[in-house]
Amino acid sequence: MSTVQLKNIKKVYPFSGGDTKRPKKEKKGGTAPEKKNNLQITDEGVVAVQEFSLDIADKEFIVLVGPSGCGKSTTLRMVAGLEEISGGELYIDGELVNHVAPKDRDIAMVFQNYALYPHMTVYKNMAFSLSLKHLPKDEIDRKVREAAEILDITEYLIRKPKALSGGQRQRVAIGRAIVRAPKVMLMDEPLSNLDAKLRNEMRAEIIKLRKRIDTTFIYVTHDQTEAMTLGDRIVVMKDGFIQQIGTPQEVFSHPANLFVAGFIGMPVMNFFDAELTEENGRYFVELGGLRTELSAEKEARLKARGVRSQSVTLGVRPEHVDLADEGAAATVDVSEMMGSSVHLHLTAQGRSMIMIVPTVSMADIPSMGQTVHFSFIGAVAHVFSKETGANLEF
Amino acid sequence: MSKKDSKTLGPQKSVSYAKWGYIFILPFFIVYIVFTLAPQFLTIYNSFFENYRSGLKQIGPNFVGLDNYKALFTADPSGTVRILKYAANTLILWIAGAVPQFVIALLLAIFFTSYRLNIKGQGFFKTVIYMPNLIMAAAFSMLFYTLFSRVGPIQGLLENWGVVDKSFDFFSVRITVRGMIALMNFLMWFGNTTIVLMAGIMGIDQALFESATIDGANSVQVFFRVTMPLLMPIFVYCLITAMIGGIQMFDVPQVLTNGKGVPNEFTRTLVMYLNGYLTTKNYGMGGAISVIIFIITGGLSAVVYKMLSAQYKDPERQHRQRKGNVI
Numbered sequence: 189m190s191t192v193q194l195k196n197i198k199k200v201y202p203f204s205g206g207d208t209k210r211p212k213k214e215k216k217g218g219t220a221p222e223k224k225n226n227l228q229i230t231d232e233g234v235v236a237v238q239e240f241s242l243d244i245a246d247k248e249f250i251v252l253v254g255p256s257g258c259g260k261s262t263t264l265r266m267v268a269g270l271e272e273i274s275g276g277e278l279y280i281d282g283e284l285v286n287h288v289a290p291k292d293r294d295i296a297m298v299f300q301n302y303a304l305y306p307h308m309t310v311y312k313n314m315a316f317s318l319s320l321k322h323l324p325k326d327e328i329d330r331k332v333r334e335a336a337e338i339l340d341i342t343e344y345l346i347r348k349p350k351a352l353s354g355g356q357r358q359r360v361a362i363g364r365a366i367v368r369a370p371k372v373m374l375m376d377e378p379l380s381n382l383d384a385k386l387r388n389e390m391r392a393e394i395i396k397l398r399k400r401i402d403t404t405f406i407y408v409t410h411d412q413t414e415a416m417t418l419g420d421r422i423v424v425m426k427d428g429f430i431q432q433i434g435t436p437q438e439v440f441s442h443p444a445n446l447f448v449a450g451f452i453g454m455p456v457m458n459f460f461d462a463e464l465t466e467e468n469g470r471y472f473v474e475l476g477g478l479r480t481e482l483s484a485e486k487e488a489r490l491k492a493r494g495v496r497s498q499s500v501t502l503g504v505r506p507e508h509v510d511l512a513d514e515g516a517a518a519t520v521d522v523s524e525m526m527g528s529s530v531h532l533h534l535t536a537q538g539r540s541m542i543m544i545v546p547t548v549s550m551a552d553i554p555s556m557g558q559t560v561h562f563s564f565i566g567a568v569a570h571v572f573s574k575e576t577g578a579n580l581e582f
Numbered sequence: 583m584s585k586k587d588s589k590t591l592g593p594q595k596s597v598s599y600a601k602w603g604y605i606f607i608l609p610f611f612i613v614y615i616v617f618t619l620a621p622q623f624l625t626i627y628n629s630f631f632e633n634y635r636s637g638l639k640q641i642g643p644n645f646v647g648l649d650n651y652k653a654l655f656t657a658d659p660s661g662t663v664r665i666l667k668y669a670a671n672t673l674i675l676w677i678a679g680a681v682p683q684f685v686i687a688l689l690l691a692i693f694f695t696s697y698r699l700n701i702k703g704q705g706f707f708k709t710v711i712y713m714p715n716l717i718m719a720a721a722f723s724m725l726f727y728t729l730f731s732r733v734g735p736i737q738g739l740l741e742n743w744g745v746v747d748k749s750f751d752f753f754s755v756r757i758t759v760r761g762m763i764a765l766m767n768f769l770m771w772f773g774n775t776t777i778v779l780m781a782g783i784m785g786i787d788q789a790l791f792e793s794a795t796i797d798g799a800n801s802v803q804v805f806f807r808v809t810m811p812l813l814m815p816i817f818v819y820c821l822i823t824a825m826i827g828g829i830q831m832f833d834v835p836q837v838l839t840n841g842k843g844v845p846n847e848f849t850r851t852l853v854m855y856l857n858g859y860l861t862t863k864n865y866g867m868g869g870a871i872s873v874i875i876f877i878i879t880g881g882l883s884a885v886v887y888k889m890l891s892a893q894y895k896d897p898e899r900q901h902r903q904r905k906g907n908v909i
Binding site: 268269270289290291295296297299300301303305306307316317320321364368 | 807
């Protein structure tokens with residue numbers, strides 16, 4: 189059993205020296221929070237993470253994903269014990285660990301820059317934590333060699349980290365973590381220093397590894413592809429707040445708000461200013477002459493929430509937009525041949541959009557400046573509030 | 583581009599930037615050769631000659647081979663080989679100052695660079711601990727001489743408290759004079775060493791300390807197994823430069839003891855000994871002592887470097903050399 193519970197976790201960096209200027213106090217009513225580069229600045233200091241609550245099940249693979257500065261690494265470091273928790277409670281296996289030292293939390297961590305000890309060989313790097321536990325030498329040797337075997341790095345055991353490539357160093361960093369058989373494995377953007385090809389390979393390796401080492405994973409990344417492919421559940425973060433928690437499919441298909449919709453999926457979702465109309469319990473979106481009825485499932489959810497006719501932000505993913513004889517008009521800006529598909533960059537209703545059209549369903553690639561028409565089905569349309577950006581279905 | 587093509591473009595003018603590099607570094611080499619390298623060779627050369635002034639009479643230069651060296655290692659009527667005594671004095675005085683200097687500097691460097699403690703006002707503390715290094719050693723010695731003289735405030739204070747009686751003299755006891763010299767050297771140099779070690783520690787990737795903490799290391803284990811090995815190149819540099827400075831120790835004991843090395847020459851250093859020969863313009867003996875100081879400095883530096891750097895050898899190369907199992 190290795191569950192992790194984060195209850196209303198908060199991280200505030202107090203002001204120190206000339207780091208950040210304190211917000212000017214208003215004459216009456218204290219201080220209004222100020223925002224600067226995604227950071228919320230209050231009287232207490234700079235707020236990096238707040239209201240973070242998450243229950244992680246035993247052996248679950250959780251991915252924290254979000255743009256730079258969203259607080260995902262800070263959250264991971266709080267779980268590791270490398271950052272003090274300013275507020276809230278952190279439990280590992282039901283035990284409150286807010287004030288437990290990192291070494292006593294039974295966790296292992298893989299760092300973005302690998303953090304291999306440069307003065308030690310690969311073998312000694314991997315054996316370091318075990319030797320600190322004063323395990324017998326033969327047991328250390330067995331565990332190190334087993335981990336090296338799994339990661340295919342046996343031949344590098346006598347080398348020092350400087351004599352390894354980026355991918356090999358990453359394997360060693362993972363090996364150093366798995367020899368300990370920790371309760372929780374923490375990974376802080378472990379693939380971000382690798383080139384694209386190696387990143388894909390290592391991603392597959394981590395999926396295989398996860399099956400072999402039965403433990404709980406918390407993985408931080410800013411790459412939504414990693415998040416989608418690795419996580420059992422993903423936690424999308426922005427400005428220190430959780431935006432959505434769900435399985436990759438849930439987050440992709442039912443984004444909670446405009447930010448999640450725009451962050452998850454590649455190419456990014458297309459957004460339009462549209463009208464949502466409700467007629468006798470049926471819901472339609474109207475966009476530049478195109479009127480599409482939402483799916484029954486969506487209609488039921490909107491009805492349950494008592495959503496009325498209103499101006500909305502309509503979101504449709506590029507792969508869900510189809511070329512049509514009739515529908516909303518758009519002008520072709522650029523077309524990109526991707527082999528199996530063509531990415532059409534269009535301008536429609538004053539907004540830029542992308543449409544992915546399979547090559548097989550396309551007679552001719554539309555030329556630049558040509559007007560085309562597009563449509564979509566109601567099941568793939570997402571309607572977001574103009575005011576709050578929240579998905580009106582949830 | 584083919585040969586033919588390049589010909590059609592006409593003769594190409596090549597610019598040699600390398601010569602400008604040599605021209606720019608030439609002044610340094612000229613000064614170095616004239617004022618450092620040549621005197622060093624002259625010193626070695628002079629050490630093989632009898633060459634001194636006796637009253638108004640100049641003796642030599644006469645080639646005497648290794649006689650100057652033999653004379654240095656010949657016992658005086660009391661059975662003391664002076665150069666060995668002064669070498670031992672120098673080493674003792676240096677070690678007595680250097681050990682606390684390095685221990686305190688290391689502790690302060692770790693304290694100030696700790697990401698967990700996040701000490702405030704670091705700039706102020708760094709300035710304060712570095713300040714004694716700015717004071718001239720002779721002035722510092724004069725201050726200590728005044729403080730610890732028989733009519734000085736320390737003597738008066740200790741007499742009032744009944745710790746010492748009126749007959750006590752700091753400058754007549756071997757341990758107190760050596761202690762003062764060591765204390766002065768420590769105070770003058772621990773700030774400098776702290777700053778250099780701090781720079782060394784700050785150059786180590788913070789993630790390594792965090793990784794070691796997560797791996798289960800406590801503060802002491804992090805220090806000995808991560809910080810120290812990674813700091814070792816800087817530490818060795820500090821140690822060797824301190825040792826070179828220590829073997830050349832002169833101004834502090836010279837001014838404090840008025841060149842006498844009181845009591846009974848127990849604070850007389852090698853360079854004070856050398857200075858004694860230079861006042862009589864005995865270039866032969868002076869040269870021989872200089873060569874011996876050079877050999878001691880070089881030898882000790884090599885030993886320290888070898889000892890402390892051994893662990894950084896490439897293990898794969900060692901493995902190939904031994905052709906055995908390395909793990």
